[in-house]
Amino acid sequence: MKKSSRFNGGVRGHPFFLTISVITITVIFVWGWDTTPKITIQLPSKQQFHVGTTITPHASNDLEEQHLLPDPKPVSSPPSLDSESNKGNNCNYAVGKWVPDNGTRPIYSGVDCKKWLSPMANCRLMKRTDFSYEGFRWKPDNCDVPEFDNEDFLNRMKNKTIVFMGDSLGRQQYQSLMCMATGGSRLDSDVEDVGEEYDLVKPRHAFLPGGSAYRFGRTNTTILFYWSVSLCKLEALNSSDPENGYSAMHLDRPEKFLTQYLHKIDVLVLNTKHHWGQAKLDRNKWFLYLNGTPINKKKLSVANARNIAVTNVINWLNLQLPQHPGLKVFFRTLSPRHFANGDWDTGGRCDSTIPLESGNQVFPWNVSEDSPVVEAAKGTGVKVLDITGFSKLRDEAHVSRFRSKIVLKYDCLHWCLPGIPDEWNKILYAQI
Ligand SMILES: *[C@@H]1O[C@H](CO)[C@@H](O)[C@H](O)[C@H]1NC(C)=O
Ligand SMILES: *[C@@H]1O[C@H](CO)[C@@H](O)[C@H](O)[C@H]1NC(C)=O
Ligand SMILES: *[C@@H]1O[C@H](CO)[C@@H](O)[C@H](O)[C@H]1NC(C)=O
Ligand SMILES: *[C@@H]1O[C@H](CO)[C@@H](O)[C@H](O)[C@H]1NC(C)=O
Ligand SMILES: *[C@@H]1O[C@H](CO)[C@@H](O)[C@H](O)[C@H]1NC(C)=O
Numbered sequence: 296m297k298k299s300s301r302f303n304g305g306v307r308g309h310p311f312f313l314t315i316s317v318i319t320i321t322v323i324f325v326w327g328w329d330t331t332p333k334i335t336i337q338l339p340s341k342q343q344f345h346v347g348t349t350i351t352p353h354a355s356n357d358l359e360e361q362h363l364l365p366d367p368k369p370v371s372s373p374p375s376l377d378s379e380s381n382k383g384n385n386c387n388y389a390v391g392k393w394v395p396d397n398g399t400r401p402i403y404s405g406v407d408c409k410k411w412l413s414p415m416a417n418c419r420l421m422k423r424t425d426f427s428y429e430g431f432r433w434k435p436d437n438c439d440v441p442e443f444d445n446e447d448f449l450n451r452m453k454n455k456t457i458v459f460m461g462d463s464l465g466r467q468q469y470q471s472l473m474c475m476a477t478g479g480s481r482l483d484s485d486v487e488d489v490g491e492e493y494d495l496v497k498p499r500h501a502f503l504p505g506g507s508a509y510r511f512g513r514t515n516t517t518i519l520f521y522w523s524v525s526l527c528k529l530e531a532l533n534s535s536d537p538e539n540g541y542s543a544m545h546l547d548r549p550e551k552f553l554t555q556y557l558h559k560i561d562v563l564v565l566n567t568k569h570h571w572g573q574a575k576l577d578r579n580k581w582f583l584y585l586n587g588t589p590i591n592k593k594k595l596s597v598a599n600a601r602n603i604a605v606t607n608v609i610n611w612l613n614l615q616l617p618q619h620p621g622l623k624v625f626f627r628t629l630s631p632r633h634f635a636n637g638d639w640d641t642g643g644r645c646d647s648t649i650p651l652e653s654g655n656q657v658f659p660w661n662v663s664e665d666s667p668v669v670e671a672a673k674g675t676g677v678k679v680l681d682i683t684g685f686s687k688l689r690d691e692a693h694v695s696r697f698r699s700k701i702v703l704k705y706d707c708l709h710w711c712l713p714g715i716p717d718e719w720n721k722i723l724y725a726q727i
Contacts, residue, residue, distance in 0.1 A: 386438030388722040389663065389681035393655040393688060396432040401713035402443055402721075403479030408713075410480055411473035413466070418711035421697040425648040428692040428711060433685055433718040436659075440725045443717075445478045448724060449514040456517040456559055457727075460552065461566035462524045464630040464716075467709060468564065469520035471716040473509065476518060485512045493519060493556060523550045524570035525601075526608045529581065543589070544581040546600055547607045557615060557622070562727050564680065565608065566627040568665075569708065571601040606671040613675035623727055626672055627680040627719065628665035633690040633707040645707035647691045657684040678726065682719045689715050 405419030459469040489510045508519035528548035531537035634643030694706035
């Protein structure tokens with residue numbers, strides 16, 4: 296296949312393109328589910344039971360599974376190496392600046408890494424023609440972050456498993472790491488699907504929570520994504536009809552995957568945010584539970600429910616750490632959205648293609664905008680991967696209007712890949 300044929304001009308009418316169109320349209324519909332909640336109030340975890348955050352409802356199933364495309368391609372450019380050493384263990388990675396760097400960015404090619412990226416976010420395969428958003432590196436002020444070296448990463452992760460657990464933004468970070476670790480698919484032939492080992496195989500077309508797991512043969516390194524939008528344990532309320540019935544969403548009980556597989560995990564990266572909306576809960580027939588009993592939704596805002604869930608999963612993991620001495624747990628803070636002049640379903644847009652119009656720096660006095668996560672992790676062994684501030688400066692790096700030929704809706708939530716989640720993984724890499 297010629298490279299040019301992968302761009303839209305060459306594939307119109309091709310069955311593959313039609314498939315992608317269907318997927319794209321489905322995804323646009325589905326994507327609304329991930330963009331729904333307008334939770335803006337962030338109360339610290341102490342003020343848990345207040346009423347009153349406004350949640351704007353839309354939504355439907357939380358079913359946004361993407362199927363990875365087959366068709367691996369050999370790759371030309373290995374990721375750039377850098378001899379900077381890792382001396383940043385006490386570094387505040389959230390404070391620093393974006394610096395232009397066309398020499399080392401992007402870390403991999405979106406065209407070559409097609410296999411591991413959802414078509415919905417592979418902006419190199421869309422109509423987009425400006426790629427200046429790819430040419431910046433996040434540089435923390437008081438430490439050097441090593442450039443990503445996939446050989447070094449795999450060697451350090453020998454016999455180890457890294458798990459991303461969360462929503463579609465967690466999946467983006469996972470896909471980004473797959474591209475980084477394979478060197479943009481250069482090592483694809485070394486990678487084996489091991490989803491079965493973690494019960495991640497689901498019926499074809501099934502819209503069920505799921506995930507994927509791949510293992511690098513040479514180093515026995517596993518990279519896994521597990522879809523859990525709330526990180527809470529879901530329990531069918533009608534056991535004779537578990538698929539279609541109502542579920543209890545236990546704010547104080549960890550997701551089953553964690554309790555089942557924690558002993559097999561070496562690095563865990565969690566996130567949860569964009570699915571905390573009353574409409575999504577209603578649509579999924581999920582009812583908030585605490586202490587094994589239902590909570591009246593008038594008594595607890597969904598934003599506060601998120602705070603409780605975040606606090607509980609962090610506390611639970613903190614208690615597990617002594618029994619799992621090799622385990623490193625990271626909680627990634629919220630990934631900012633950039634809808635302007637409306638929300639995702641009311642004509643909101645993110646049209647800028649000019650990088651860093653609102654500044655390139657996060658200062659030491661800029662506090663995290665995901666304070667519930669920061670507060671919950673304080674004093675525990677769980678580390679915060681605080682990406683909110685510096686990602687917020689990158690409104691031009693979203694998928695925007697480029698997903699399909701006809702602009703149905705803007706995506707100002709998900710990021711183009713290669714792109715911003717690569718920088719999240721770089722500061723993760725610096726800490727493992
Ligand atoms: C980096 O390359 C992009 C094209 O990929 C270009 O638009 C941009 O101006 C370049 N940036 C710098 C700082 O040279
Ligand atoms: C791979 O690593 C796991 C531990 O994560 C270990 O149990 C297993 O024996 C390793 N397999 C090989 C073939 O080295
Ligand atoms: C990886 O696991 C294999 C098989 O269990 C073992 O022989 C090897 O020493 C391990 N390597 C490391 C670095 O732990
Ligand atoms: C549970 O599901 C079964 C099968 O669909 C149904 O017949 C029954 O009425 C349900 N029970 C409740 C309490 O909703
Ligand atoms: C960080 O501080 C600067 C300077 O005081 C301010 O202009 C900027 O808006 C702050 N950024 C955030 C995200 O609060």
